[in-house]
Amino acid sequence: MINFTVGPVQSDDCVKAIGAQDTPYFRTDEFSQVMLENEALVKEFAHAPEGSRTVFVTGSGTAAMEASVINTLDSNDKALVVNGGSFGARFVQLLELHGIPHTVIELERGCPLTSEDLAPYENQGYTAFLVNIHETSTGIRYNPELISEFCKRNDLYLIVDAISSFLADPLDMEEWGAGIVLTGSQKALACPPGISVVVLAPAALERVERIPMKCMYLDFGLLLENGLRGQTPFTPAVSVLLQINARLRELKERGGAIAEQERCAALAEDFRARIAHLPFQMNLSSPSNAVTSLLAPTCDAREIFETLKDEYGIWVCPNGGDHAHDSFRVGHIGNLTVDDNIALVQAFDALVQRGIIH
Amino acid sequence: MINFTVGPVQSDDCVKAIGAQDTPYFRTDEFSQVMLENEALVKEFAHAPEGSRTVFVTGSGTAAMEASVINTLDSNDKALVVNGGSFGARFVQLLELHGIPHTVIELERGCPLTSEDLAPYENQGYTAFLVNIHETSTGIRYNPELISEFCKRNDLYLIVDAISSFLADPLDMEEWGAGIVLTGSQKALACPPGISVVVLAPAALERVERIPMKCMYLDFGLLLENGLRGQTPFTPAVSVLLQINARLRELKERGGAIAEQERCAALAEDFRARIAHLPFQMNLSSPSNAVTSLLAPTCDAREIFETLKDEYGIWVCPNGGDHAHDSFRVGHIGNLTVDDNIALVQAFDALVQRGIIH
Numbered sequence: 198m199i200n201f202t203v204g205p206v207q208s209d210d211c212v213k214a215i216g217a218q219d220t221p222y223f224r225t226d227e228f229s230q231v232m233l234e235n236e237a238l239v240k241e242f243a244h245a246p247e248g249s250r251t252v253f254v255t256g257s258g259t260a261a262m263e264a265s266v267i268n269t270l271d272s273n274d275k276a277l278v279v280n281g282g283s284f285g286a287r288f289v290q291l292l293e294l295h296g297i298p299h300t301v302i303e304l305e306r307g308c309p310l311t312s313e314d315l316a317p318y319e320n321q322g323y324t325a326f327l328v329n330i331h332e333t334s335t336g337i338r339y340n341p342e343l344i345s346e347f348c349k350r351n352d353l354y355l356i357v358d359a360i361s362s363f364l365a366d367p368l369d370m371e372e373w374g375a376g377i378v379l380t381g382s383q384k385a386l387a388c389p390p391g392i393s394v395v396v397l398a399p400a401a402l403e404r405v406e407r408i409p410m411k412c413m414y415l416d417f418g419l420l421l422e423n424g425l426r427g428q429t430p431f432t433p434a435v436s437v438l439l440q441i442n443a444r445l446r447e448l449k450e451r452g453g454a455i456a457e458q459e460r461c462a463a464l465a466e467d468f469r470a471r472i473a474h475l476p477f478q479m480n481l482s483s484p485s486n487a488v489t490s491l492l493a494p495t496c497d498a499r500e501i502f503e504t505l506k507d508e509y510g511i512w513v514c515p516n517g518g519d520h521a522h523d524s525f526r527v528g529h530i531g532n533l534t535v536d537d538n539i540a541l542v543q544a545f546d547a548l549v550q551r552g553i554i555h
Numbered sequence: 556m557i558n559f560t561v562g563p564v565q566s567d568d569c570v571k572a573i574g575a576q577d578t579p580y581f582r583t584d585e586f587s588q589v590m591l592e593n594e595a596l597v598k599e600f601a602h603a604p605e606g607s608r609t610v611f612v613t614g615s616g617t618a619a620m621e622a623s624v625i626n627t628l629d630s631n632d633k634a635l636v637v638n639g640g641s642f643g644a645r646f647v648q649l650l651e652l653h654g655i656p657h658t659v660i661e662l663e664r665g666c667p668l669t670s671e672d673l674a675p676y677e678n679q680g681y682t683a684f685l686v687n688i689h690e691t692s693t694g695i696r697y698n699p700e701l702i703s704e705f706c707k708r709n710d711l712y713l714i715v716d717a718i719s720s721f722l723a724d725p726l727d728m729e730e731w732g733a734g735i736v737l738t739g740s741q742k743a744l745a746c747p748p749g750i751s752v753v754v755l756a757p758a759a760l761e762r763v764e765r766i767p768m769k770c771m772y773l774d775f776g777l778l779l780e781n782g783l784r785g786q787t788p789f790t791p792a793v794s795v796l797l798q799i800n801a802r803l804r805e806l807k808e809r810g811g812a813i814a815e816q817e818r819c820a821a822l823a824e825d826f827r828a829r830i831a832h833l834p835f836q837m838n839l840s841s842p843s844n845a846v847t848s849l850l851a852p853t854c855d856a857r858e859i860f861e862t863l864k865d866e867y868g869i870w871v872c873p874n875g876g877d878h879a880h881d882s883f884r885v886g887h888i889g890n891l892t893v894d895d896n897i898a899l900v901q902a903f904d905a906l907v908q909r910g911i912i913h
Contacts, residue, residue: 198579205578205793216574216794220563220747221556222870255749256614257789260772267770294771383790389578391613391749391792412625412770413645413652414618431615432741434749434792435563436574512580 198506199537202514203333203361203488204383205390206531211443212388216436223435229427231442236424238445239394242364242454243378246371248399252420253392253441255433258360259287261379261393264415265356266291266327269377269397269404276325277302277318277353279310282334283517284358288327295411307490309483310339315347325354331362334516336490336526337483338366345373354400360384360393364454365461365487365530376401382437385457385487385530388444391434397421461486464529464538471542476554488514488528496554498525504553509544556864557895560872561691561719561846562741563748564889569801570746574794581793587785589800594782596803597752600722600812601736604729606757610778611750611799613791616718617645619737619751622773623714624649624685627735627755627762634683635660635676635711637668640692641875642716646685653769665848667841668697673705683712689720692874694848694884695841696724703731712758718742718751722812723819723845723888734759740795743815743845743888746802749792755779819844822887822896829900833912846872846886854912856883862911867902 200207208216221228236251245251254260266288270276276297278288281304292299300323302314310328326348331338341357348355356377359368363378364385370378376398383390397405397417405417413419419430448457465486469479478492493501498515499522505511514526527541548554558565566574579586594609603609612618624646628634632655636646639662650657658681660672668686684706689696699715706713714735717726721736722743728736734756741748755763755775763775771777777788806815823844827837836850851859856873857880863869872884885899906912 198577200577200580202580204790205580207577213575213577216576217571218574219556219558219565219571220741222558222560222563222872224873224875225864256618256772257791259789260614263770263772291771294768381790383578389792389794390790391795410652412621412773413649414614414621415770415772431617432562432739432748433615434747434795436747437749437792506583514580515582517582 199511199540200531201527201533201541202512203526203528203530204381206383206387206528207533208387208389209444209447209532211447212440215440215443216389220436223433224428228435231439232424232427235438235442235445238449239396242448243396244369244371245396246398249396250402250421250424251394251396252417252424253394253429253433253438254415254420255391255431256393257390258358258379258381258393260415261381261395262288262358263291264417265377265379265395266297267295267411267415268408268417269354269356269401270297270325271408272296272298274298274324275322276327277323278327279304279329279339281308281310281337282306282332284329284332284334288329288358307335307337307480309337310343312343315343319351323351323353325356327356329358331359331366331485331487333361333488336480336485336488338362338485340483341373349374354404361487361530362485364448364457366485367458368454370396370398382441385461386441386444387531388437388440391437392441458486461529464533464535465489467535468527468529468538471538472545475545475549487530488526490524490526492524493554494523497522500553501525501548504548505544511541511544556868556870557898558870558889559885559891559899560870561884561886561888562739564741564745564886565891566745566747567802567805567890569805570798573798573801574747578794581791582786586793589797590782590785593796593800593803596807597754600806601754602727602729603754604756607754608760608779608782609752609754610775610782611752611787611791611796612773612778613749614751615748616716616737616739616751618773619739619753620646620716621649622775623735623737623753624655625653625769625773626766626775627712627714627759628655628683629766630654630656632656632682633680634685635681636685637662637687637697639666639668639695640664640690642687642690642692646687646716665693665695665838667695668701670701673701677709681709681711683714685714687716689717689724689843689845691719691846694838694843694846696720696843698841699731707732712762719845719888720843722806722815724843725816726812728754728756740799743819744799744802745889746795746798749795750799816844819887822891822893823847825893826885826887826896829896830903833903833907845888846884848882848884850882851912852881855880858911859883859906862906863902869899869902
């Protein structure tokens with residue numbers, strides 16, 4: 198199978214070689230050294246400011262989103278949250294569940310965030326801003342400079358969900374003034390799912406210190422304390438953490454985060470150029486390098502997904518809910534090449550011949 | 556390395572072969588079928604009563620313990636909790652954190668639970684009982700029949716943490732009348748860590764239905780709802796779930812849970828017989844088959860652990876905190892054999908020669 202979804206994605210050989218081995222015991226100095234290196238490399242690739250920390254939660258991206266909400270926001274906050282798709286909606290649900298006062302900036306699906314969207318909220322006493330910098334469900338990447346300037350002007354604590362954007366798009370936590378940046382093992386880190394990664398700037402660390410524990414398993418305080426010695430409070434997904442280490446070292450050798458962003462960007466650009474002749478609509482107003490969202494209003498997108506899976510050995514990324522039949526996505530993260538793009542476009546062409554794409 | 560810890564443990568080839576592969580995309584019928592089979596086999600091996608369900612949480616055993624507390628207990632409960640070691644203490648902390656009224660049955664470290672311990676709590680209006688049926692930190696397995704009869708007599712809802720006991724010791728959820736039994740992927744299931752498994756009997760399901768969501772990531776309601784179609788609400792540790800499937804099928808072929816319990820019991824018995832000549836004290840008043848806890852009062856247990864790791868290619872299981880230097884543990888779960896026991900005892904003998912064990 199060739200995997201064009203946005204996670205889990207294809208891994209490099211160094212990652213799969215670790216998966217083939219027994220999981221080692223981890224309450225050892227050897228594993229602690231791996232974890233300390235993971236923390237240092239993630240901070241480097243996120244351009245985290247001096248004094249930042251990184252924690253590794255055994256859980257999905259949603260675990261990291263919820264942990265960020267409950268560990269660094271409380272009922273004294275007044276949060277702004279961008280809702281432009283299913284992951285924005287998840288942030289809204291989390292704020293509601295945990296009683297964090299908030300206002301939702303509702304965007305039309307697939308639309309970028311503009312300065313007009315933000316204008317009504319200048320100088321209104323907000324304290325925090327939550328955004329999925331790449332709304333994975335639509336492929337839209339919001340403008341980080343616009344958000345950053347707004348947050349700096351209004352002294353807002355900024356939580357950036359960069360789950361599928363980290364390593365695929367430019368990211369500069371220090372320049373953005375972000376308090377938190379979070380990602381997952383199964384996106385451009387290209388490891389199996391099971392670990393989410395949260396980088397906390399000093400502004401976030403100060404909040405963690407102040408806000409009481411709400412959930413032991415998702416508690417940043419315990420993760421930070423144990424992380425000082427390269428350990429975790431509870432048994433983590435050890436194999437995935439070792440795989441993350443191999444991958445981070447490989448990325449470092451290959452030129453770091455910027456080289457990987459450029460590789461994803463080139464793959465995305467190549468793919469978008471190759472499908473100009475197909476009857477798909479691409480929304481390229483503000484795309485992430487991680488994925489291309491394709492509207493297929495005259496086809497059945499679910500049929501395209503199933504046929505590619507069952508007859509061509511290719512996974513594209515289906516949409517759920519209301520958009521299961523009119524659109525799908527093609528990812529550009531993980532171990533993919535231009536040859537894979539060529540194979541996918543050949544399969545699309547075959548579906549045109551068969552009348553499934555029309 | 557030979558791994559005698561109590562998790563992560565050594566895996567069979569069928570499990571490692573899956574780890575060597577790319578993680579597949581999982582929002583598919585193929586993965587749903589795997590998950591439905593996982594649910595059915597876990598229920599079978601736990602002897603779950605009719606109408607039970609199983610959920611798979613991407614997280615550690617503590618995630619499953621906390622999820623069990625917040626999804627099935629509330630402030631109207633009056634819980635009894637057994638604290639005979641560090642995992643009992645964790646249940647107590649979770650009940651405190653989440654405001655569940657409770658009374659702690661404090662046991663001396665390494666002592667079994669007796670009917671005298673329970674007597675004061677008969678007919679006192681308790682509603683729930685929480686126990687780590689095998690307190691992994693001390694190697695003691697509490698008497699499930701004693702607990703079960705007490706709970707039935709007093710109409711208590713019973714939560715059984717069987718993290719390291721599932722598949723290693725006899726377990727009969729229906730006979731015990733347990734509401735919940737939980738375990739983890741890295742214990743006798745012998746897969747990499749990352750997944751905890753929770754079996755819910757109808758009594759637990761009724762409580763989940765009634766008690767409002769407290770944490771989205773750990774919410775049983777969402778897990779149960781998505782599980783009906785073999786899916787999870789958030790991206791799970793897909794590879795570990797596939798590995799669990801391979802392992803459950805293998806266990807089924809080899810005679811199911813009872814055959815695996817007998818294998819662990821035989822390994823434990825073999826090991827305990829082989830070390831009679833060594834100056835360790837074994838507490839065999841009520842041992843689990845999963846692990847043997849060894850008191851080494853005249854040695855430095857940490858030095859034994861480090862020397863075996865660095866010079867003999869063997870991990871035994873160190874203790875933490877106050878017991879780091881006077882005791883350690885030897886596990887009997889996962890892909891271990893009598894030959895491995897022989898190798899370990901030879902290494903112990905070498906440490907006797909060197910004066911490290913005396």
